[in-house]
Amino acid sequence: MRWWEKRKHLLVREKSRIDEKYPDNDFVFEVRNDRLWITGTILGFFEFECCYPPSYPSAPPDIFPKDRSSKWVPRHQYKKEGRFCLDIREKSWSSRLTAADIIKSLEVLLIAEEIRVASKSDKLIVYEEPEPTVIDRLIRVKQCVIPSDLELPNEGRFGSFKYAYKWKSSTCRIVVTGISGEEIKNESSLAKKVWLDDTLSPQFKGMWIRVNSNDLSKLLVLYDPHKVIEHLKGQGVIPKDLDLREFFEKMSLWKFLVLDEEYPYISFILDCNIEKKKTSRSGTYIFDLRALADRMPSKDDYQHLKNKKVTIIGCGAGGSKDAEYFVKSGVGEIVLIDDDILRTENILRHSCQLDDLSVEKVYAVEDRLKKINPDIEIRAIRKHLDIIDADTDQVIKDSDLIIVATASNEGLFNEYAFSRGIPAIYSKVYPLGFGGEIIRVIPGITPCYECSHQFKEVLIQEEKPDAEFPEIETASYDTLSDGTQIPIPALAVDSDFISLIGVKMGLEVLIEKDWEKLSGSSHIRLWGNKKQWIFDQEFECISIPSDKIRKIPNCIICYGDAVVEEELNKAGEQIDREYDEILSRIKSTANEEKENNH
Structure with missing residues (x-):
């Protein structure tokens, strides 16, 4: 079922927000190849087409010029089909935004381009972000270390090997x-x-x-x-x-x-x-692989976990350790998602080793997990998830647990997992590894991640109002050409505490068949490696009681359609009527297009 058929409140909200920002609009909703489009004219001259992704609202709509020309704002359009690059991008997208915000952002961009051309300037006034320099690009170039040279005969079946690079161990x-x-x-x-x-x-x-x-x-x-x-x-x-x-x-x-x-x-x-x-x-x-579980404390749990699927987003120091411990605990299927490669500076914190250098992290971790249990089912996806596209959704939608082992885009994963009833673990390591936090979200039992995170911050402020989160200005091991500092990560021994606690909390969810029994457990734990900030002693674990964490009243993730009804000040029956009206127009447009084609 397509998103606008499954979530009618969202479609009504889209139309209402468009009518609010563009009262006299000529916009039309259309369906093409199972995707919803909006076509229309803005600024009196520019014809656009806006396409909703199948995973909406987890991902933002794309917007194009109707003529598909990439010459309208050349520096902010992709050459293929002229798709615009706006200030509302994947990283800044939120489910609280709508296509109306995307269209408004395009208006600002078009006006800025007119001003740039008229003033003969090189920069758009709304886009002051510096373009990446040659040095920035070189930093991101992937280099294959070993083997760096292979000499093989033409038939390629056997031959001599020569390596330009040799490890100390050869x-x-x-x-x-x-x-x-x-x-x-x-x-x-x-x-x-x-x-x-x-x-x-x-x-x-x-x-x-x-x-x-x-x-x-x-x-x-x-x-x-x-x-x-x-x-x-x-x-x-x-x-x-x-x-x-x-x-x-x-x-x-x-x-x-x-x-x-x-x-x-x-x-x-x-x-x-x-x-x-x-x-x-x-x-x-x-x-004999059957002997793998001979010394497990609970063979029943081990067998139970063999049928569980865990998706791990981010295969850095934390994600790679999480994957390893889940496999060692008996989880039978793992999905690994990351787009980065393993570099020298990663090794002292990562689960992989020097002979994995230059390999994509998902492949390196997959190789390591296969060495622990060759029967494990692994899907490695080399991708950066600023959005959750249809292909990724198809792979992870039946996960029993999602581990968010990356410090970005928590909101995207929060909406995706919560709306699909998938439990998730969100872990974060504090600067230089002085501590970290783990938030567990179980749909139907706990509030969503955003609510949990905000209430956690409020509770900390109430309990320890004088505690200031450490500002570590010198925490940098490198500086990019634009002056941006890349922070020093934690020691492996410090970040491992966070991984271990997160995996343990995840295993509780996977093993427990009745999640209601976990309702009284603590779902937020703060770990301190040092006596710093809110931690009164080293190796202190602060567990926030579950009854202290509540849902934010207007949270669309927790309350769904009810929030939309309140936001639009429309009852469910009215939304149903408006939805049917919008849907009839969509179908009418589709029929007209079909007739015109014939």
Whole structure:
């Protein structure tokens, strides 16, 4: 069901807000390809088209010139279809705004462009944000560290390896995979691929193999180790009339990387040692995955969690640790969402390691989780969520828990999770890691995140009116060209406390079948690593009682349609009538368009 059919109050609010700001408008609502559009004219000359996203109101509408020209305000239009870049952007969008605000923002932009042209200025008066410099862009360039160079023969099935960069341990990684559609779409900066035989067994796709660069002479990948020599003979490496012993007596030490179909999660080195006149394999470990839960305190909980799905937004220091602990607790399905890559300065706080450098965080964390439990189901999405688009919604809408491990766009995730009845955990680490906070939201049990956060702030002010949140002006490890300081993050040991508490609160929700039993629990916890701000001692945990946190009376997230009725001063019956009228006009427009096309 489309959003305007599912939430009729929102459609009536859209029309009411437009009529308030544009009393004599000629705007028309239309449906095209299952999306709602508004077309009309502003400023007496400019014809626009505004398109609502399928996930509205979690995401803002897009607005275009009707002629799709990108020359109206060239610096603030995307070349493809001329979509405008306004001051109301994804990061500043709120569900309290409407398409009327988007249209008004476009008016301001068009007027500012006219003034700029008339005054022959280089800047728009409403857009004083500096353009990124060359240095800013270079900072964001993704660099692949290892392997930095691979020399392979044209057929790409086996060959010598040379690495321009070597770790102290001389450990390198070989990627056993083709380029997946997801990687192509997201322009993955994963290390260069080793192209393999097309007959490679599918279960090896995406596997990462660690080998010593000094010891590896040749690479060969086959799903049956008994076919190694047959393959070498077929490629002309081994003369067909020579047996294995004769061949290796004439050659130096050889090592082959082999994947054995019998043990799909095991890789090993086939070691052909001429001096000792023997061929052996090493690095194998036969394991039984059924034994993973043998030492869990509650096998029932472990089995219960195998059917749970947790979405983690943000795979930095906190998100990567959260993912690891959820997998170790038994959660069977994880969705990872992040758009950043792992950099050197991340390593001392992150769950991943140096040999994961230059890899997208979602892929690096996915790889680490697979090493903990290969049976875990993981969906890695390389994306920055300023909005929740239809594709992302399709993946995460059936989540049992959402972890918001990023300090931005909480309002977006709050509206999305709360309206769909999905519990969520919001965690935040304070500057330099002197403490942090965790807010748990359970729809139907607690207020939404925005209400919880605001009441928390009020309670802190009431309890400790003289406490001032620390201002750490020198907390910076780098400065961008525009003078913006990048703050120093917390030590891993400090931020880990916040992750552990958040995961524990999340597990309570996943394990408890009747959420009503959690109604009396504390859903907001403040943790202090140091005696600072409101914390009277080190390692203090302040739990705010649940009865102290209430819903804000006009919160649209908590109360939904009732707030819209009060805001518009219209009863439900009146909204129903207006909705039917708007809907009939939409259908009429759609029918007219259909007739015109015929």
